[in-house]
Amino acid sequence: MVKKLFRLDIMIILLIILSVISLFVGVSSLPIKDVFSLDEQQISVLIHSRIPRTVSIIIAGAALATCGLIMQQLTRNKFVSPTTAGTMEWAQLGILIGMIFFPSIGMLYKLGFAAMLALTGTLIFMQIITRIQFKDIIFVPLIGLMLGSVVASIGTFLALRTNNLQSIASWMHGSFSTLVTGRYEVLYISIPLFIIAIFYAHQFTVAGMGEDFSKNLGLNYKRVVNIGLFITAAITAVVVVTVGMLPFLGLIVPNIVSIFKGDHLRSTILITAVLGAIFVMICDILGRIIIYPYEVSVGLVIAVIGSLIFLVLIFRRVKHA
Numbered sequence: 001m002v003k004k005l006f007r008l009d010i011m012i013i014l015l016i017i018l019s020v021i022s023l024f025v026g027v028s029s030l031p032i033k034d035v036f037s038l039d040e041q042q043i044s045v046l047i048h049s050r051i052p053r054t055v056s057i058i059i060a061g062a063a064l065a066t067c068g069l070i071m072q073q074l075t076r077n078k079f080v081s082p083t084t085a086g087t088m089e090w091a092q093l094g095i096l097i098g099m100i101f102f103p104s105i106g107m108l109y110k111l112g113f114a115a116m117l118a119l120t121g122t123l124i125f126m127q128i129i130t131r132i133q134f135k136d137i138i139f140v141p142l143i144g145l146m147l148g149s150v151v152a153s154i155g156t157f158l159a160l161r162t163n164n165l166q167s168i169a170s171w172m173h174g175s176f177s178t179l180v181t182g183r184y185e186v187l188y189i190s191i192p193l194f195i196i197a198i199f200y201a202h203q204f205t206v207a208g209m210g211e212d213f214s215k216n217l218g219l220n221y222k223r224v225v226n227i228g229l230f231i232t233a234a235i236t237a238v239v240v241v242t243v244g245m246l247p248f249l250g251l252i253v254p255n256i257v258s259i260f261k262g263d264h265l266r267s268t269i270l271i272t273a274v275l276g277a278i279f280v281m282i283c284d285i286l287g288r289i290i291i292y293p294y295e296v297s298v299g300l301v302i303a304v305i306g307s308l309i310f311l312v313l314i315f316r317r318v319k320h321a
Contacts, residue, residue, distance in 0.1 A: 011271065011275060015058070015274055015278050018282065018285070019054050019058065021285060022054045022057065022284065022285055026050065026288055027295075028045045028049075048181045049180050049181075052184045053179050053180075053184075053284075055187075056176055056179045056242070056243065057176055057277065057280050057284055057298075058277040059191070060176075060190075060246065061249065061279060061281065062190075062276050062277045063190040063193075063239060064082065064235070064239055064250045065272050065273055066194055066197055066250075066269060066272060067235050067236055068080075068082065068253060068272075069253075069254040069257075069268065069269060069272045072255075073204050073205060073228075074204060074225055075129065077140045078254075078255055078258070079138060079141040079314075080251075081248070081249075081250035081251035082232060082236045083148075083247045083249070083250060084144045084145055084148075084251060085122060085125045085144040085148070086121055086145070086151055087121060087122050088148070088240055088247070089148040089149075089152045090118045090148075090151055091117060091118040091233075091241070092155055092168065092245065094110075094113040094115070094116060094117030096158055096159055096164060097113055098110050099164055099167060099168075100158065100164065107241060107242075108186070111186060111189075111237055114237035114240055114241050115237035115238075118237045118240075119229065119234075121147075122232065122233050123229065125143075125147060126225075128143060138314070155168070173299040174244035174297060174298050174299030175243070175297040175299060177297075179242065183242070184242060186238060186242050187238060187242050187243075189234070189238050190235050193234055194273070196231060197228075198269055200224065200228070201266040201269050202265070203219060203224045204224065204265050205264055205265045207225055207228070208263075208265075244299055246298070246299055246302055247302060247303045247306060248307060248309070249276060249279065249280065250276075252313065253272055253275050253279055255313050257272045279302075284298045284301070287300070287301045
Protein backbone atom coordinates (compact mmCIF):
# COMPACT_ATOMS: atom_id res chain seq x y z
CA MET A 1 0.00 0.00 0.00
CA VAL A 2 2.77 2.42 0.96
CA LYS A 3 4.70 1.65 -2.23
CA LYS A 4 1.68 2.63 -4.32
CA LEU A 5 1.82 6.11 -2.77
CA PHE A 6 5.29 6.54 -4.28
CA ARG A 7 3.96 6.43 -7.82
CA LEU A 8 4.96 9.63 -9.59
CA ASP A 9 1.45 10.40 -10.86
CA ILE A 10 -0.10 10.05 -7.38
CA MET A 11 2.59 12.24 -5.84
CA ILE A 12 2.09 14.95 -8.48
CA ILE A 13 -1.66 14.98 -7.77
CA LEU A 14 -0.93 15.30 -4.03
CA LEU A 15 1.49 18.17 -4.72
CA ILE A 16 -1.16 19.99 -6.79
CA ILE A 17 -3.72 19.61 -3.98
CA LEU A 18 -1.24 20.92 -1.39
CA SER A 19 -0.31 23.80 -3.70
CA VAL A 20 -3.95 24.87 -3.93
CA ILE A 21 -4.26 24.71 -0.13
CA SER A 22 -1.07 26.78 0.19
CA LEU A 23 -2.54 29.53 -1.98
CA PHE A 24 -5.45 30.04 0.41
CA VAL A 25 -3.80 29.57 3.81
CA GLY A 26 -2.47 32.64 5.60
CA VAL A 27 -3.26 35.75 7.61
CA SER A 28 -4.90 37.58 4.72
CA SER A 29 -8.32 36.10 4.11
CA LEU A 30 -8.61 34.36 0.74
CA PRO A 31 -11.61 31.99 0.94
CA ILE A 32 -11.28 29.27 -1.67
CA LYS A 33 -15.04 29.29 -2.20
CA ASP A 34 -14.79 32.93 -3.33
CA VAL A 35 -11.90 32.33 -5.73
CA PHE A 36 -13.88 33.74 -8.68
CA SER A 37 -15.10 36.81 -6.78
CA LEU A 38 -11.98 38.14 -5.08
CA ASP A 39 -11.64 41.88 -4.61
CA GLU A 40 -8.67 43.90 -5.87
CA GLN A 41 -6.66 43.60 -2.65
CA GLN A 42 -7.18 39.84 -2.46
CA ILE A 43 -6.11 39.42 -6.08
CA SER A 44 -2.97 41.43 -5.32
CA VAL A 45 -2.15 39.20 -2.33
CA LEU A 46 -2.70 36.10 -4.44
CA ILE A 47 -0.55 37.24 -7.36
CA HIS A 48 2.26 39.02 -5.52
CA SER A 49 2.53 36.90 -2.37
CA ARG A 50 0.79 33.51 -2.35
CA ILE A 51 1.72 32.37 -5.88
CA PRO A 52 5.41 33.36 -5.53
CA ARG A 53 5.51 31.64 -2.14
CA THR A 54 3.98 28.42 -3.46
CA VAL A 55 6.26 28.35 -6.51
CA SER A 56 9.28 28.98 -4.27
CA ILE A 57 8.31 26.10 -1.99
CA ILE A 58 8.07 23.70 -4.93
CA ILE A 59 11.39 24.77 -6.47
CA ALA A 60 13.34 24.89 -3.19
CA GLY A 61 11.99 21.57 -1.91
CA ALA A 62 12.60 19.74 -5.18
CA ALA A 63 16.05 21.28 -5.67
CA LEU A 64 17.43 20.53 -2.19
CA ALA A 65 16.06 16.99 -2.19
CA THR A 66 17.81 16.41 -5.51
CA CYS A 67 21.05 17.82 -4.09
CA GLY A 68 20.91 15.33 -1.26
CA LEU A 69 20.27 12.46 -3.67
CA ILE A 70 23.29 13.40 -5.80
CA MET A 71 25.60 13.83 -2.81
CA GLN A 72 24.56 10.51 -1.32
CA GLN A 73 25.16 8.79 -4.64
CA LEU A 74 28.61 10.31 -5.19
CA THR A 75 29.81 9.73 -1.62
CA ARG A 76 28.13 6.30 -1.35
CA ASN A 77 26.81 7.34 2.04
CA LYS A 78 23.11 7.64 2.91
CA PHE A 79 23.78 10.17 5.66
CA VAL A 80 25.39 12.86 3.49
CA SER A 81 23.46 15.95 2.39
CA PRO A 82 23.98 19.72 2.11
CA THR A 83 23.13 19.85 5.82
CA THR A 84 25.51 17.16 7.04
CA ALA A 85 28.34 18.12 4.66
CA GLY A 86 28.45 21.75 5.80
CA THR A 87 27.50 23.06 2.34
CA MET A 88 24.78 25.35 3.71
CA GLU A 89 27.11 26.87 6.30
CA TRP A 90 29.73 27.57 3.63
CA ALA A 91 27.08 29.24 1.45
CA GLN A 92 26.03 31.40 4.39
CA LEU A 93 29.68 32.37 5.00
CA GLY A 94 29.96 33.33 1.33
CA ILE A 95 26.97 35.67 1.63
CA LEU A 96 28.51 37.26 4.73
CA ILE A 97 31.89 37.81 3.05
CA GLY A 98 30.15 39.47 0.12
CA MET A 99 28.24 41.76 2.50
CA ILE A 100 31.40 42.70 4.42
CA PHE A 101 33.58 43.62 1.45
CA PHE A 102 30.81 44.82 -0.89
CA PRO A 103 27.99 46.18 1.31
CA SER A 104 25.80 47.37 -1.57
CA ILE A 105 25.95 44.28 -3.79
CA GLY A 106 22.77 42.81 -5.21
CA MET A 107 21.24 39.38 -4.92
CA LEU A 108 23.12 37.86 -7.88
CA TYR A 109 26.50 38.91 -6.48
CA LYS A 110 25.61 37.43 -3.11
CA LEU A 111 24.66 34.26 -4.97
CA GLY A 112 28.06 34.23 -6.66
CA PHE A 113 29.93 34.46 -3.35
CA ALA A 114 27.66 31.84 -1.79
CA ALA A 115 28.15 29.42 -4.70
CA MET A 116 31.94 29.79 -4.66
CA LEU A 117 32.21 29.17 -0.92
CA ALA A 118 29.67 26.32 -1.05
CA LEU A 119 31.64 24.59 -3.80
CA THR A 120 34.92 25.14 -1.95
CA GLY A 121 33.50 23.77 1.28
CA THR A 122 31.99 20.73 -0.44
CA LEU A 123 35.32 19.96 -2.12
CA ILE A 124 37.09 20.22 1.24
CA PHE A 125 34.55 17.81 2.74
CA MET A 126 35.06 15.38 -0.16
CA GLN A 127 38.83 15.51 0.27
CA ILE A 128 38.51 14.78 3.98
CA ILE A 129 36.30 11.72 3.56
CA THR A 130 38.46 10.49 0.66
CA ARG A 131 41.70 10.65 2.64
CA ILE A 132 40.33 9.30 5.92
CA GLN A 133 39.09 5.72 6.07
CA PHE A 134 36.08 5.25 8.35
CA LYS A 135 35.00 1.90 9.75
CA ASP A 136 31.44 3.15 10.20
CA ILE A 137 29.71 5.33 7.59
CA ILE A 138 27.95 7.29 10.33
CA PHE A 139 31.27 9.07 11.02
CA VAL A 140 31.18 10.70 7.58
CA PRO A 141 28.19 13.00 8.28
CA LEU A 142 29.53 13.63 11.79
CA ILE A 143 32.70 15.02 10.22
CA GLY A 144 30.54 17.19 7.96
CA LEU A 145 28.44 18.43 10.88
CA MET A 146 31.55 19.35 12.84
CA LEU A 147 33.03 21.12 9.82
CA GLY A 148 29.76 22.99 9.29
CA SER A 149 29.66 24.02 12.96
CA VAL A 150 33.19 25.42 12.73
CA VAL A 151 32.31 27.38 9.58
CA ALA A 152 29.07 28.63 11.19
CA SER A 153 31.03 29.78 14.26
CA ILE A 154 33.49 31.67 12.05
CA GLY A 155 30.57 33.29 10.26
CA THR A 156 28.91 34.31 13.53
CA PHE A 157 32.19 35.78 14.81
CA LEU A 158 32.73 37.80 11.61
CA ALA A 159 29.11 38.97 11.64
CA LEU A 160 29.42 40.05 15.27
CA ARG A 161 32.65 41.98 14.66
CA THR A 162 31.27 43.73 11.57
CA ASN A 163 27.78 44.46 12.94
CA ASN A 164 26.17 42.13 10.41
CA LEU A 165 24.72 39.62 12.85
CA GLN A 166 21.17 40.85 12.37
CA SER A 167 21.63 40.96 8.59
CA ILE A 168 22.51 37.27 8.31
CA ALA A 169 19.75 36.17 10.70
CA SER A 170 17.36 35.81 7.76
CA TRP A 171 19.64 33.17 6.22
CA MET A 172 20.00 31.17 9.43
CA HIS A 173 16.35 30.12 9.54
CA GLY A 174 14.56 29.31 6.30
CA SER A 175 11.33 31.15 5.67
CA PHE A 176 9.08 31.77 2.68
CA SER A 177 7.13 34.58 4.35
CA THR A 178 9.20 37.37 2.75
CA LEU A 179 9.19 35.96 -0.78
CA VAL A 180 7.07 38.18 -2.98
CA THR A 181 7.23 39.24 -6.61
CA GLY A 182 10.73 40.53 -7.32
CA ARG A 183 12.45 38.55 -4.55
CA TYR A 184 11.97 34.92 -5.46
CA GLU A 185 12.89 34.82 -9.16
CA VAL A 186 16.52 33.86 -8.42
CA LEU A 187 15.20 30.40 -7.56
CA TYR A 188 14.52 29.82 -11.26
CA ILE A 189 18.29 29.31 -11.68
CA SER A 190 17.74 25.94 -9.99
CA ILE A 191 15.59 24.69 -12.88
CA PRO A 192 18.33 24.40 -15.56
CA LEU A 193 20.65 22.92 -12.93
CA PHE A 194 17.99 20.32 -12.13
CA ILE A 195 17.67 19.50 -15.85
CA ILE A 196 21.44 19.00 -16.06
CA ALA A 197 21.22 16.68 -13.04
CA ILE A 198 18.58 14.60 -14.84
CA PHE A 199 20.81 14.44 -17.93
CA TYR A 200 23.74 13.15 -15.85
CA ALA A 201 21.61 10.89 -13.62
CA HIS A 202 22.91 7.64 -15.10
CA GLN A 203 26.53 8.80 -14.92
CA PHE A 204 26.08 9.80 -11.27
CA THR A 205 24.80 6.30 -10.58
CA VAL A 206 27.87 4.74 -12.22
CA ALA A 207 30.21 7.15 -10.40
CA GLY A 208 28.60 6.08 -7.13
CA MET A 209 29.95 2.57 -7.69
CA GLY A 210 33.50 3.78 -7.17
CA GLU A 211 36.34 5.32 -9.14
CA ASP A 212 37.92 2.08 -10.34
CA PHE A 213 34.61 0.59 -11.49
CA SER A 214 33.68 3.84 -13.26
CA LYS A 215 36.98 4.03 -15.12
CA ASN A 216 36.63 0.41 -16.25
CA LEU A 217 33.32 1.40 -17.86
CA GLY A 218 34.99 4.32 -19.63
CA LEU A 219 33.50 7.05 -17.42
CA ASN A 220 35.47 10.21 -16.69
CA TYR A 221 35.03 9.84 -12.96
CA LYS A 222 36.52 13.13 -11.77
CA ARG A 223 34.60 15.19 -14.32
CA VAL A 224 31.28 13.60 -13.37
CA VAL A 225 31.96 14.07 -9.65
CA ASN A 226 32.93 17.72 -10.18
CA ILE A 227 29.75 18.33 -12.20
CA GLY A 228 27.68 16.75 -9.44
CA LEU A 229 29.38 18.83 -6.74
CA PHE A 230 28.96 22.02 -8.77
CA ILE A 231 25.23 21.33 -9.20
CA THR A 232 24.72 20.68 -5.49
CA ALA A 233 26.79 23.69 -4.43
CA ALA A 234 25.06 26.07 -6.87
CA ILE A 235 21.54 24.90 -6.00
CA THR A 236 22.27 25.05 -2.27
CA ALA A 237 23.60 28.59 -2.67
CA VAL A 238 20.49 29.64 -4.62
CA VAL A 239 18.17 28.29 -1.92
CA VAL A 240 20.17 29.75 0.98
CA VAL A 241 20.33 33.20 -0.65
CA THR A 242 16.59 33.37 -1.32
CA VAL A 243 14.94 31.22 1.35
CA GLY A 244 17.55 30.51 4.01
CA MET A 245 18.66 27.21 5.53
CA LEU A 246 16.32 24.24 5.23
CA PRO A 247 18.01 21.54 7.34
CA PHE A 248 17.70 17.76 6.88
CA LEU A 249 15.63 18.08 3.70
CA GLY A 250 18.33 16.68 1.42
CA LEU A 251 19.02 13.95 3.96
CA ILE A 252 15.68 12.37 4.78
CA VAL A 253 13.80 12.63 1.47
CA PRO A 254 16.32 10.62 -0.64
CA ASN A 255 16.53 8.01 2.12
CA ILE A 256 12.76 7.58 2.22
CA VAL A 257 12.64 7.22 -1.56
CA SER A 258 15.50 4.71 -1.63
CA ILE A 259 13.72 2.49 0.91
CA PHE A 260 10.74 2.04 -1.40
CA LYS A 261 12.17 2.69 -4.89
CA GLY A 262 15.81 1.62 -4.79
CA ASP A 263 19.03 3.49 -5.47
CA HIS A 264 19.15 3.98 -9.25
CA LEU A 265 19.29 7.74 -9.59
CA ARG A 266 17.69 7.92 -13.03
CA SER A 267 14.51 6.18 -11.82
CA THR A 268 14.29 8.02 -8.50
CA ILE A 269 15.38 11.60 -9.22
CA LEU A 270 11.93 12.84 -10.27
CA ILE A 271 10.19 11.08 -7.38
CA THR A 272 12.73 12.51 -4.96
CA ALA A 273 12.17 16.02 -6.32
CA VAL A 274 8.38 15.78 -6.04
CA LEU A 275 8.54 14.28 -2.54
CA GLY A 276 10.91 17.06 -1.48
CA ALA A 277 8.42 19.67 -2.70
CA ILE A 278 5.56 17.85 -0.92
CA PHE A 279 7.51 17.64 2.35
CA VAL A 280 8.39 21.35 2.35
CA MET A 281 4.82 22.27 1.36
CA ILE A 282 3.39 20.32 4.30
CA CYS A 283 5.90 21.85 6.73
CA ASP A 284 5.19 25.38 5.46
CA ILE A 285 1.42 24.93 5.77
CA LEU A 286 1.89 23.56 9.30
CA GLY A 287 4.05 26.56 10.16
CA ARG A 288 1.27 28.89 9.06
CA ILE A 289 -1.52 27.23 11.06
CA ILE A 290 0.19 26.00 14.28
CA ILE A 291 0.02 29.39 16.04
CA TYR A 292 -2.28 31.21 13.60
CA PRO A 293 -2.36 34.16 12.92
CA TYR A 294 1.38 34.12 13.67
CA GLU A 295 3.81 31.98 11.72
CA VAL A 296 6.54 29.50 12.61
CA SER A 297 9.44 29.54 10.15
CA VAL A 298 9.49 26.56 7.82
CA GLY A 299 13.15 25.99 8.69
CA LEU A 300 12.22 25.33 12.31
CA VAL A 301 9.36 22.96 11.38
CA ILE A 302 11.62 21.03 8.98
CA ALA A 303 14.37 20.88 11.62
CA VAL A 304 12.03 19.38 14.24
CA ILE A 305 10.39 16.84 11.92
CA GLY A 306 13.61 16.15 10.02
CA SER A 307 15.66 15.48 13.14
CA LEU A 308 13.08 12.95 14.34
CA ILE A 309 13.10 11.17 10.98
CA PHE A 310 16.92 11.29 10.98
CA LEU A 311 16.97 9.45 14.32
CA VAL A 312 14.53 6.86 12.96
CA LEU A 313 16.80 6.30 9.95
CA ILE A 314 19.82 5.82 12.21
CA PHE A 315 18.03 3.32 14.45
CA ARG A 316 16.66 1.54 11.39
CA ARG A 317 20.17 1.18 9.99
CA VAL A 318 21.44 -0.22 13.32
CA LYS A 319 18.53 -2.66 13.45
CA HIS A 320 19.17 -3.97 9.92
CA ALA A 321 22.97 -3.82 10.11
